[in-house]
Amino acid sequence: MLLKGTIIKGIGGFYYVDTNEGIIECRARGKFRKNEILPTVGDSVTVETTDLKQGSVKEIEKRKNLLVRPAVSNIDTLMIVAAVANPQPDTSLIDKMLVIAAKRGIKGALCINKSDLDSAGDTDKLKECYENAGYKVFITSAEKGEGISELKAELRNKTTAFAGLSGVGKSSILTIITGRELETGDTSRIERGKHTTRHVELIKIEDGYVFDTPGFSQLEVEDIKAGELKDYFPEIEKRDSLCRFRGCSHISEPDCAVKEALKNGEISQSRYDSYVKMYEKLKMIKDWERGGSNGK
Ligand SMILES: Nc1nc2c(ncn2[C@@H]2O[C@H](COP(=O)(O)OP(=O)(O)O)[C@@H](O)[C@H]2O)c(=O)[nH]1
Ligand SMILES: [Mg+2]
Ligand SMILES: [Zn+2]
Structure with missing residues (x-):
């Protein structure tokens, strides 16, 4: 049959x-x-x-999409896990991973874990920053079991990849969600040595699948053209047509709707900084590839 x-x-x-x-x-x-x-x-x-x-x-x-390293297809959501502390959140890494996901047609979302370690209100600031940019944000404490049911509801009927720095709590969260005992704790040294060869396994949850993506944070954005980068920042893409110049890079042109939104706080400085940093890096790669010519 x-x-x-x-x-x-x-x-x-x-x-x-x-x-x-x-x-x-x-x-x-x-x-x-x-x-x-x-x-x-x-x-x-x-x-x-x-x-x-x-x-x-x-x-x-x-296939809807395909990640090569690790090799997995048909991913609906990339759930980027960050910790509010220990390790400190790395917004430029989060932004890079969101861009890589968007380029591959995968929806990005953010989970801020270890909320129990937050005493200064950093969790809420981070949440606001990414919600303003257009992403769903979940706040969890795997330690205290908080926020897990809201996160779980988001995983229904989807295949969700969990990614993020080592130590942020991915395995701890996935252990609670799947009921399967996954290795947690200080595995960073082991993981570093074997991240490229590790097998990926989808774990079934009610009406969906989840999996951990060791090595995803090491991916690079190289296959993206500088001029297309704006398409992968929702809050920039949304304002692109309001700029004076078509093809505005949102960096040095006058009458730029993105820089205007940055000035009045509608776009966060850290997101904009990530955009500029990636833009400049991509422009350099492309120039070099084209033998030093000026192409975008
Ligand atoms: N305080 C606190 N510690 C956590 C939390 N989640 C995970 N941890 C701890 O952080 C360490 C790394 O967690 P792990 O799940 O292995 O992270 P991974 O490398 O992302 O898979 C472990 O010692 C966990 O016990 C949390 O919500 N709060
Ligand atoms: Mg782990
Ligand atoms: Zn502009």
């Missing part, structure tokens, strides 16, 4: 496909048919099976 399902794991020459009838173990047969597609964790597939235990992948549905 034929069953639809999702590849949740690929290991040792097998793919594990989650279906309504349970998990079917499918043998990996290299590239998929003539279109040269390698079955990937996250793929929606059709499986042929006779005993509901083992089977083979017959068809792979067109």
